[in-house]
Amino acid sequence: MSAVLQAQELRTVLDTTAGALRAVDGVNFELLEGECFALVGESGCGKSMTALSVMRLLPEAAHVASGEVRLDGTDLLALPEAAMRAVRGRRIAMIFQEPGTALNPVLTVGKQIVEVLDRHLPQPKAVQQRKAIELLRAVGIPEPERRFDEYPFQLSGGQKQRVMIAAALAVDPEVLIADEPTTALDVTIQAQILELLRRLQRERRMALLLITHDLGIVAQMADRVAVMYAGEIVELANREAFFRAPQHPYSRKLFAALPSRQHAGELAVIPGQVPSLTRRFVQCRFVERCDFAFDRCRAEAPRLYEPVPGQRARCFLREKDAAGPLVSSVSQGAAESKRTDAGKLLLKVDELKVHFPIRRGILKRTIGYVRAVDGVSLELHEGRTLALVGESGCGKTTTGKAILQLIRPSAGKVVFDERDIGSLPGAQLRPFRSAMQIVFQDPYASLDPRMRVADILLEGMRSLGVGRDDAERLDRLAALLENVGLPPDSLQRYPHEFSGGQRQRIAIARALAVEPRLIVCDEPTSALDVSVQAQILNLLRSLQRRLGIAYLFITHNIAVVDYVAHEVAVMREGRIVERGSTDEVLRSPKHAYTKTLLAAVPVVPAAGLAS
Amino acid sequence: MPFLPVFLPTDVLFWFLIAGVAGYAAYCLRRPHLALPWRRVFRSGVALACAVILAVFTLAALLDSVHFRPRLPAEGSGGPAYSAEVLSLLDLALSGIRGKNERTYSAPLATRLYAKEVVEVREGPDAGKQVREYPRLRYGGAHLASEQDWVGDVFARVGAGLVAACVAAALLGLAVRRLRRRAPDVPWKAGGAALLALLVLALPIAFLAPYYHVLGTDKVGQDVLYLALKSVRVSLIIGTLTTLVLLPIAIALGLMAGYFRGWVDDAIQYVYTTLNSIPGVLLIAAFVLMLQVFLERHSEWFYTAAERADARLLVLCVVLGITSWTGLARLLRGEALKLSQLDFVQAAHAFGVPDRRILSRHLLPNVAHIVIISVVMDFSGLVLAEAVLSYVGVGVDPATTSFGTMINAARLEMGREPIVWWSLAAAFVFMFVLVLAANLFADAVRDGFDPRVRVGGAPA
Amino acid sequence: MLAYIVRRALYAIPILVGVNIITFALFFLVNTPDDMARMQLGTKRVTPEAIEKWKAERGLDKPLFVNRGAVGWEKLTDTVFFQKSIRLFAFDFGFAEDQRDIANEIRTRMWPSLALALPVFALGLLVNITFAMILAFFRATYLDFWGVTLCVAMMSVSGLFYIIGGQYLFSKVWHLFPISGFIGGGSAGKFVFLPVVIGVVGGFGASARLYRTLFLEEMSRDYVRTARAKGLGEAVVLFRHVLRNALIPILTGVVVVIPSLFLGSLISESFFGIPGLGSYTIDAIQAQDFAVVRAMVFIGSVLYIVGLLLTDISYTVVDPRIRLE
Secondary structure (H helix, E strand, O other), X not given: OOEEEEEEEEEEEEEEOOEEEEEEEEEEEEEEOOOEEEEEOOOOOOHHHHHHHHHOOOOOOEEEEEEEEEEOOEEHHHOOHHHHHHHEOOOEEEEOOOHHHHOOOOOOHHHHHHHHHHHHOOOOHXXXXXXXXXXHHHOOOOOHHHHOXXXXXXXXXXXXXXXXXXXXXXXXXXXXXXXXXXXXXOHHHHHHHHHHHHHHHHXXXXXXXXXXXXXXXXXXXXXXXXXXXXXXXXXXXXXXXXXXXXOOHHHHHHHHHOOOOOOOOOOOOOOOOOOOOOOXXXXXXXXXXXXXXXXXXXXXXXXXXXXXXXXXXXXXXXXXXXXXXXXXXXXXXXXXXXXXXXXXXXXXXXXXXXXXXXXXXXXXXXXXXXEEEEEEEEEEEOOOEEEEEOOOOOOHHHHHHHHOOOOOOOEEEEEEOOEEHHHOOHHHHHHHHOOEEEEOOOOOOOOOOOOOHHHHHHHHHHHHOOOOOHHHHHHHHHHHHHHHOOOHHHHXXXXXXXXXXXXXXXXXXXXXXXXXXXXXXXXXXXXXXXHHHHHHHHHHHHHHHHHOOEEXXXXXXXXXXXXXXXXXXXXXXXXXXXXXXXXXXXXXXXXXXXXXXHHHOOOOOHHHHOO | OOEEEEOOHHHHHHHHHHHHHHHHHHHHHOOHHXXXXXXXXXXXXXXXXXXXHXXXXXXXXXXXXXXXXXXXXXXXXXOOOXXXXXXXXXXXXXXXXXXXXXXXXXXXXXXXXXXXXXXXXXXXXXXXXXXXXXXXXXXXXXXXOOHHHXXXXXXXXXXXXXXXXXXXXXXXXXXXXXXXXXXXXXXXHHHHHHHHHHHHHHHHHHHHOXXXXXXXXXXXXXXXXXXXXXXXXXXXXXHHHHHHHHHHHHHHHHHHHHHXXXXXXXXXXXXXXXXXXXOXXXXXXXXXXXXXXXXXXXXXXXXXXXXXXXXXXXXXXXXXXXXXXXXXXHHHHHHHHHHHOOHHHHHHHHOOOOHHHHHHHHHHHHHHHHXXXXXXXXXXXXXXXHHHHHHHOOOOOOOOOOHXXXXXXXXXXXXXXXXXXXXXXXXXXXXXXXXXXXHHHHHHHHHHHOHHHOOOOOOO | OHXXXXXXXXXXXXXXXXXXXXXXXXXXXXOOHHHHHHHXXXXXXXXXXXXXXXXXXXXXXXXXXXXXXXXXXXXXXXXXXXXXXXXXXXXXXXXXXXXXXXXXXXXXXXXXHHHHHHHHHHHHHHHHHHHHHHHHHOOOOHHHXXXXXXXXXXXXXXXXXXXXXXXXXXXXXXXXXXXXXXXXXXXXXXXXXXXXXXXXXXXXHHHHHHHHHHHHHHHOXXXXXXXXXXXXXXXXXXXXXXXXXXXXXXXXXXXXXXXXXXXXXXXXXXXXXXXXXXXXXXHHHHOOOHHHHHHHHHHHHHHHHXXXXXXXXXXXXXXXXXXXX
């Protein structure tokens, strides 16, 4: 097979106030005819910038500094802009992460597909319209004739991404670049879109450059894989070889950090942070976080070595011999695993309902209700974790907030420690406020950017009267910071000085500060990279073990559930469809929805995590 | 005492405001996250240059905001008597041009009046005869032995001014170099250049002003330069005190509407839709007219004309404030709606933090940048509004010198042939420089504070 | 849609009542009718009888809010507030100080106002949007920089100077247009041309700059990147994709003032001697004719509320996501 697209020594620079940031720094890869090539990496590694550089669609602060991008031998970077426009959409098409914002909200779906045809293959209107409707049908949009005249807001998220795909494939491009095409979608929709992409790619013998952070998707889709770290490709391999025996220490760590049932013990973490790309490197970029670093790594930057034919890694250790297959860091002893003993019943939720009124008409009469939560019953024992699983909009977050009385329930009981708190007026809730706390999903929105960490942590203690005075509280905070793994000088700093993972630690510390017995964790790791997620999950588990806190763990990530939860409740459209122990629900699901949900999760092949 | 201090309400408020700004600056300096956006603002050369120009205007206004009544020479018995005329420090500083009134118009740097008058010839063969001619000015160029010396004299004085400016430039250069070494981030050069430009203009004028009317005189013979400098204070007072009235209303109502929602929101929205629905100028006019009648009925409250004029200025600020809080309130309401849904506010709820504290500790600091941007953006609009309102007849007291009254008076002379252009030109240049500097500074502030234009961000 | 319009129309009632309360409080509480009479008649040589007569002529001889002397509903209705307010609702504005019928004045004066305000509005919108699009197209170039600089400089000049300068140059020096005055019908153009140009120039800086910002904001959105990824040229992206989206925020500020165009422009009408509602208002303010001022306030509010309604309706035209409920 010959290469359709080749990137050679591609370097892209982003101008920031901190100086020139080398987002892509000497990337080489080739995309073969009809293959799916996956570019994998954590946020900020330069994978999206690589794709945008190929398309020459970089944001205004960025530019390609050097290198070549060859499409069938022509250097795209040397083309005049007008000629490049004839390539975009015609020969290389691209779809993006957020189908919600990537479509123009005020143009009909049909127009947005027709304009591609019109740009590259001018034909009579009627022919174009017929072609567009065919495309809509081909990407699995029901009633394409009707959808043709609809606007994006009338479609669901999955359908919008299908429309994006239809527009991208309208004129049969040779290359499709898909930048995190399913990250914004629910897991069942993700499965459908991936299936669609695979089918279309096969049918049209099109090369697919797939950009993702999810190793499960890579395992499902890719023929070949490149792992990016800090602006460089650190490993390049066939899928089978990669999942059998990843060669770069960073790749191996990524696997080890993935939560799953096989990992009964602590998840592996990658210490430290990605180095700032504004600096120049003479050494290996991974050296500060690598378990195997030696002197040479600090003095010299490795190139890509090829320890196994067809599998290359940017590591001196691979200069001569290959690494063996991955062996899971199996359980490091019972003490490190999930806490198993259950205490007494802490929380009992009975037929909880939260309905939001819909108001219409001249006098804004209530004409109906959105049943966000519609009869949820749960039980949670001291020191245990109950995972509440479901797709977006199923009401799981509302349930969590209703339990905490942040949203007052419309009906049902919330019994905490044998008291029905749902009926208590605001003032009498205060004693329970310190017993029940919450950790949110977005580490950037959950800390007030105008307050110092000390004030953030003290706020709850002051409000709920934990500790006698500020001196005593500050004493406690010192211990608390150590508990959640933050440096002691954090107190005087502001949230923006911390990374996402550190902020999540601050948020956990804030909840712990008032000594709660239950913490509602609302997707606490969804916004984080895999390696950081592992740190937070480890922290949550060790806190539970030491302090006996119960977690209501709200998530959509099944792998995380398997790792942290004792029990699982699966939620759909405001109701619990299945409840039971983690093993029961995940290994032998009863309800049809649970089965669909589990089937849709892209699985990292067991070989990669072989024990 | 040689003088009796007079505390006009706007003086007190203006000084209070300046003290507040200074306090805020000191507060910011100690907090890196508050100082950061300002640091970004002053990294722009244009912003620093504009800040220098605004500072000079502010200085003039501050000098003009310390008022007193000089003691009259003692006459007979009784306590000390004080003049009914209220003076300011600026008047003292400008004593060289203040009060040197001609009879009527005279062109800039002129030695003769603008209108012909019948005068008696004093010397020569025609002595005693009456002639219609342009009479010599009482003060402008009065020191010249012969009017033929005029060109040389003017050039000599301008030259002296420029030499002084060169000396100042050298000193300035040294200062800039030292400052650059201390804080290389700040574009001191631009600030120095702005100051230098002002000096190059001001020093020759300063050398000329005691002997000529550099910008001419107005209808009643007052020096236009003096009038223009006096107008600065009114502009700044209106541009700043108005926000002092507007901010508490806008912040309190905007945040409450967005945070509490429900009927509180409905009520506040009702109030501002109602206020908004009345055409702005009409509402202001109605307010001002009614308060004017009110002040006239209570003229016994004021001892001096200055105090009455000042009361009217204050009324104007209050009225402008009351009628223009709606825009900011609506902006803050929208922001409070967004913020109150954010997780950190939810977290505060989970701690049972009372609403009052959430509003003051979480919401207020997080909308501060919007408030600051809106204050600096509003300033120039208010300065321009003063001119229009004075034209409509609902602006400052007709006796107060302001750009609006200057334009208004000059406009009435449009019909003259040749045209009397200097009052207009003076008002135009002063206002333009002030408003342009304010606008450019406001732009820089918005860029510095608006998170949308921030590049980079937190480490990943 | 219809239900929505009806609801908005109903919402207008409390707002207009509010407007009435505000103006009433301003005109009759800050100063009592007696004070007003004394001010109008002059403070000297004024007899109580003259004051009573003055008040009776204007219907101000009743109690302000509550008539204790009356019975039943008349306690509330036979008052100055009720009588004055209810008339406004019926668009009965009474008479000005010069004894002319205000409603009649408004009917004849709104056409010259419109002849000036409408072209200023339409032409201004066209010029500003065009200029803003040009700047957005050439963003981050020298053209953009100097364009923005021009906008900032132009918005730093008081509108009065545009009028004075324009009158001086075009009418006094070059004698191209009459300095002021107005004749209706076909020759109106001659009188209106200069004020229209000056009106457009005066409003140019601030609006063009704002629209440029709105365009640039739209251009940073994801769908623009999608459009570029399709291979579309920059001009197509700007006209087909960005323009319609940018129109949504532009409409917010623009449509609401359309009905108020009837009120004319205060300053330029009085400078150019155009007998419209703007100069009428200014004259009334300067003559302290409160009946006229109140009438104009009321009409202004009504037109503003109509403007709000029009804004909402215009959204549904431009933005398919909005359906009025």
